[in-house]
Amino acid sequence: MGTLQLQGRLTEGVHWSVGGLLAESEGRTWRTAAEFVIQPGGGHEIQTGAGAGAGQSRSLLPGHSPLAERAVGAFFLTDRWRVGERLTTTFGARYTYIGFLSDSHHADAIIQIELRGDPETLVHGSVATRTIAPGGDLLTLSTVSASPAITWAQLDSGLRPARALRAELGVDRSFGASTVGAFAFHERTRDQLWTAFENGNALRVRNGGDVGVQGLGFTLGSGFGQALRGSVTYTFGRGMRQGAPTFGARAAALGFEEAEFHDLVARLETFIGWSNTRVAALYRVNALSEEGEETRLNPYEGPLATTRFDLQVTQRLPFLQPLTRADWDLLLAVSNLFYEASEAGFLDELAVQDPPTRVVGGISVRF
Numbered sequence: 001m002g003t004l005q006l007q008g009r010l011t012e013g014v015h016w017s018v019g020g021l022l023a024e025s026e027g028r029t030w031r032t033a034a035e036f037v038i039q040p041g042g043g044h045e046i047q048t049g050a051g052a053g054a055g056q057s058r059s060l061l062p063g064h065s066p067l068a069e070r071a072v073g074a075f076f077l078t079d080r081w082r083v084g085e086r087l088t089t090t091f092g093a094r095y096t097y098i099g100f101l102s103d104s105h106h107a108d109a110i111i112q113i114e115l116r117g118d119p120e121t122l123v124h125g126s127v128a129t130r131t132i133a134p135g136g137d138l139l140t141l142s143t144v145s146a147s148p149a150i151t152w153a154q155l156d157s158g159l160r161p162a163r164a165l166r167a168e169l170g171v172d173r174s175f176g177a178s179t180v181g182a183f184a185f186h187e188r189t190r191d192q193l194w195t196a197f198e199n200g201n202a203l204r205v206r207n208g209g210d211v212g213v214q215g216l217g218f219t220l221g222s223g224f225g226q227a228l229r230g231s232v233t234y235t236f237g238r239g240m241r242q243g244a245p246t247f248g249a250r251a252a253a254l255g256f257e258e259a260e261f262h263d264l265v266a267r268l269e270t271f272i273g274w275s276n277t278r279v280a281a282l283y284r285v286n287a288l289s290e291e292g293e294e295t296r297l298n299p300y301e302g303p304l305a306t307t308r309f310d311l312q313v314t315q316r317l318p319f320l321q322p323l324t325r326a327d328w329d330l331l332l333a334v335s336n337l338f339y340e341a342s343e344a345g346f347l348d349e350l351a352v353q354d355p356p357t358r359v360v361g362g363i364s365v366r367f
Helices: 148-152 318-324
Strands: 002-011 014-024 028-041 044-056 072-082 087-098 105-118 121-132 162-175 178-190 193-198 202-207 210-224 228-242 258-272 277-290 304-316 327-335 358-366
Touching (some): 087 121, 148 202, 210 258
Antiparallel strands (some): 014 028, 028 044, 044 072, 072 087, 105 121, 193 202, 210 228, 228 258, 258 277, 277 304, 304 327, 327 358
């Protein structure tokens, strides 16, 4: 894969960025996106942008749709308005086009309010909808998450994108370099996407019915000087499914009618100054316990558990900077995450069966 990004400033308060990506494996895919950040004054910060992408076929296998038809596009507009010292609001809308599905056009919106009671306390609430395409946000210009796998995936006839509605209310409290937070949420996903890597390579995507989850969560984050920052988030609650599929029982997020879940996410980021090394790690454990012996897939089995990890190491090469007048970085990433952390719904990552462990290595040059 290769990416190119350009950034600049038009005038005072107007910043822009343009990027493109080309990925090649079984087929070739390309993406391009542009974004503008405008600060017109009055406490407003407006972000707007658009993107497009498509796949190009070399050869077609039985049951695969032509890659050239798998075009995607998006346009978004968000206004973050700081009303005063204590109140900040965010309003946004996004249009998504998924050309390779019969249900191609979708619109989403977000409303978020942040109220600061004092310098250390922040109360926040939000309501947002989200369209989740097969493979996640196909316009993400990231050398770690970008993959042409979806271009050769087998899609069920009549496949629909997942549609999620999430409402959340929480409060964060700072204690010096540490932060403690608590939140409650309710999320409803229609036509959840079930993604399976069969026989180690073949990728198949189906709809897995509707699922709703609600629960409580707690977050503890802390920094240790400027070199280390970490956080732990624990969430528990209850999930209910309608139209449970008869396939994919090995996926932890499928096959249940009612279940309790416990989710633990740990993040750690550190920068080693003397070696110019940055390390970012994420580890997630999610366990589902079905309610009632009559609804269990196997009454003799314990809770269904799934683990995900993402490790990224960036090594700067300062000895090349004087020669080229550019910043050179080596990147190494090992991950079995299928979605970006902020892309999917709460249980969508768990509806991915047997995701492969990917090893990504590359060079980043910033002029």
